[in-house]
Amino acid sequence: MAVVGGGWAGCAAAVQLVRGGAQVTLYEAARTLGGRARRIEAAGRTLDNGQHIMLGAYDDTLRLMRRVGVEPRRAVLSVPLQMCYPPGGMRFVAPRLPAPLHLAVALLRARGLTGADKVAMARFSTTARWMGWRLDHDCTVAELLERYDQTPTLIRLMWRPLCLAALNTPPETASANVFLAVLRDSLGARRAASDMLLPRHDLSALFPDAAARWLAAHGATVHAGAKVDRIARNAGTWLVTAQGSAVGGALEQAFDQVVLATSAAAAATLLAGLDAALAARLDAFKPEPITTCYLQYGLAERLPQPFFALEDVPEEGRWGQFVFDRGQLEPGQAGLFAVIVSASGAAAALPQAELASAVAAQLAQAFGRPGLASPAWTKVVTEKRATYACMAGLDRPANVTGMPGLLLAGDYTAGEYPATLEMAVRSGIAAARAALPSCPRP
Incomplete structure (x- = not known):
């Protein structure tokens, strides 16, 4: 059996297929496994x-990491659910208490929110729980928040950044049902499910490298x-x-079955001569970029905690949405900050030096530390097809294609989650189980 694509979905599919007794050959175009979540030099x-x-809710990913020999307790830093801005800004931190008490206490203790903000957030969470975290008819996140009277402050400081981080799609076009599914498995689930897990290793080492060794x-x-560059049907084989x-x-x-675990765009190219209708559906996915701006400071430079949210105002040159102190995750990266810009089309269009300078200036202003405006070294990395635009009503294909022995795996396939590592892993497992019904669960 062939697995085409060595990203998180392809590695997950390959591991599950081998566990089900299949003889597997995995192909990856790059020399480093991980796909759109991998290390670079x-x-x-x-x-x-x-x-x-x-998230702690990423059950399939965490189980599969353990399966191939990666212990999550050592591989990630677990912190309570939080949305904290630089000192003086909003601070929302869920204590390690049983759910939903942890969220109630976090809301009561939150700084930077008025009483009206807190009531609106409590009402929204209660209503979403009551309706099962799902709408009968999908709409945009912006429409959802307006429907449930969320305040401008909550939208600006809580819901919009969460939507961008989880769906990599602006609230004005993002799917409310997918957003609600993410909230259900974080805000609405057991306390540990809401924990935020920050990788201590590079993304390839976090799972794909170990999966390759296990395979x-x-x-x-x-x-x-x-x-x-080609898959073709021939006399009952692929x-x-x-x-x-x-x-x-x-x-x-020649293989009896193929799991196509590439991006939607690459899958569309390979499928063009096999199923034009399916290829057209995949071509319709709009890619959304993510930009990471790395800023290297002196080894003693630290943030007060491992990461902060940032208030982005693109029209004022403030592009960053979150900043991570990599030195608090990996000691060998002391003084290295990573600033994230989701749905970064406009930011990525700027010259890299200009964007890095703007981001550094944003950090200096946000933290009141002028020295942050002058990093010793910068690197801007844009993954142009990091995800797809997770829009309301998006038509996502099933793992089973209708062509005998050909399956799809990827974060774009049908499922409740957006283009996350967990969705990629879930899709890989689902494709493996469709290929081998006796394939064990992770």
């Missing part, structure tokens, strides 16, 4: 192509640096043609 530094936050140890073949040094230049192999 820049000026001698190991970075990520985008900073990520995981090799269990008899699978992993071709990193082998791009599949022919997979790959190019790259990992396969000696070119290689064509």
